[in-house]
Amino acid sequence: MAVLDIRDLSVSYSTPRGSLRALRNVSMTVPEGKIVGIVGESGCGKSTLISSIIRLMAPNAQVGSGEVRFKGTDLLARSEAEMRALRGTEISMVFQDPMQTHNPVLTVGQQMVDIQYRDKKPKAEKLKRAAEMLALVGIPDPEARLNQYPFEFSGGMRQRIAIAMALMARPALLIADEPTTALDATLEVQIIKRLKELQDEIGCGVLFISHHLGVIAELCDEVVVMYAGEVVESGTVRDVFHNPAHPYTAALLDCDPGHIKVKTRVLPTIPGNIPDLVNLPKGCIFADRCDKRHKACDTRPALWTARAGHRAACHLIAEKETA
Numbered sequence: 001m002a003v004l005d006i007r008d009l010s011v012s013y014s015t016p017r018g019s020l021r022a023l024r025n026v027s028m029t030v031p032e033g034k035i036v037g038i039v040g041e042s043g044c045g046k047s048t049l050i051s052s053i054i055r056l057m058a059p060n061a062q063v064g065s066g067e068v069r070f071k072g073t074d075l076l077a078r079s080e081a082e083m084r085a086l087r088g089t090e091i092s093m094v095f096q097d098p099m100q101t102h103n104p105v106l107t108v109g110q111q112m113v114d115i116q117y118r119d120k121k122p123k124a125e126k127l128k129r130a131a132e133m134l135a136l137v138g139i140p141d142p143e144a145r146l147n148q149y150p151f152e153f154s155g156g157m158r159q160r161i162a163i164a165m166a167l168m169a170r171p172a173l174l175i176a177d178e179p180t181t182a183l184d185a186t187l188e189v190q191i192i193k194r195l196k197e198l199q200d201e202i203g204c205g206v207l208f209i210s211h212h213l214g215v216i217a218e219l220c221d222e223v224v225v226m227y228a229g230e231v232v233e234s235g236t237v238r239d240v241f242h243n244p245a246h247p248y249t250a251a252l253l254d255c256d257p258g259h260i261k262v263k264t265r266v267l268p269t270i271p272g273n274i275p276d277l278v279n280l281p282k283g284c285i286f287a288d289r290c291d292k293r294h295k296a297c298d299t300r301p302a303l304w305t306a307r308a309g310h311r312a313a314c315h316l317i318a319e320k321e322t323a
């Protein structure tokens with residue numbers, strides 16, 4: 001079963017210019033125990049998607065349609081109290097800036113004890129578990145470090161602690177929004193390696209957002225490529241990165257000369273801009289920037305199956321089949 005199954009989700013923001021349609025008919029799944037990456041340039045709707053899943057949306061956001069099924073039931077239909085109970089327990093999150101997660105005035109040990117508030121164990125046992133978790137993410141001398149405050153740790157260590165805290169609850173789903181983007185490349189590799197080991201042990205599903213194609217290739221089982229609020233391609237990392245079916249994905253990979261072997265820190269830039277999401281173009285959302293644009297592209301393409309488990313929203317796929 002899928003731990004997360006998003007169906008036909010559309011979200012817009014009210015703005016002075018009109019309704020900004022940030023997500024349109026987005027569908028994707030995170031199978032149990034799998035790591036799914038989301039990649040796409042700035043403004044494609046990654047953060048909007050995450051905030052809709054955990055229901056911490058901007059006040060001017062509206063869900064137009066769709067379902068966010070978590071272990072089979074729709075989160076969009078849950079009460080606020082039910083959502084609060086899920087966050088940090090069944091669904092954990094790691095953000096780009098770990099200071100967002102840590103409370104600056106409490107020791108790391110106290111925060112890690114607080115997360116275990118549902119456990120009826122004595123505090124000493126909770127501290128022991130916290131130290132074990134810190135050791136697992138590679139923090140040396142964990143018992144002593146539990147007495148320190150977040151500012152006493154380096155950025156890389158804070159991010160490891162954030163991952164340890166997120167996984168402490170043994171969540172069914174971990175959502176990570178660019179968790180390693182602010183770190184240097186060597187640290188990033190180390191943290192990704194740890195994350196994968198821990199995920200393997202805990203067996204949770206992970207939704208991992210990154211601009212970094214190399215990290216997605218290394219960490220993820222499946223990848224979803226988003227463009228201007230739509231899913232344009234999805235499939236296994238192998239299929240999508242080695243055999244891209246959508247011209248946008250192909251352009252991203254083409255811009256990366258060493259292909260995904262070279263660790264591109266930022267998503268390569270392809271010429272042109274994403275369309276105005278208040279005044280959407282009629283046809284294919286990528287048409288303005290696509291060098292394969294043709295007559296059929298004046299209508300919006302459906303998500304076609306390129307091969308089993310690999311889909312892309314481009315007319316070329318359907319045309320290849322019927323040719």
Ligand SMILES: Nc1ncnc2c1ncn2[C@@H]1O[C@H](COP(=O)(O)OP(=O)(O)OP(=O)(O)O)[C@@H](O)[C@H]1O
Pocket residue numbers: 013014015020022040041042043044045046047048049058060061277
């Ligand atoms: N509260 C808001 N009100 C109006 N527009 C918003 C709001 N939040 C986001 N947007 C717009 O919605 C679109 C999607 O934004 P979102 O932050 O989800 O993209 P993103 O993929 O996370 O980008 P980035 O890579 O820069 O984090 C953008 O056009 C953005 O300007």
Ligand code: SF4
Pocket residue numbers: 246247248284285286287288290291292293294296297301313314315316
């Ligand atoms: S549908 Fe047309 S414009 Fe859109 S990506 Fe495919 S070829 Fe390019």
Ligand SMILES: [Mg+2]
Pocket residue numbers: 046047048
């Ligand atoms: Mg974002």
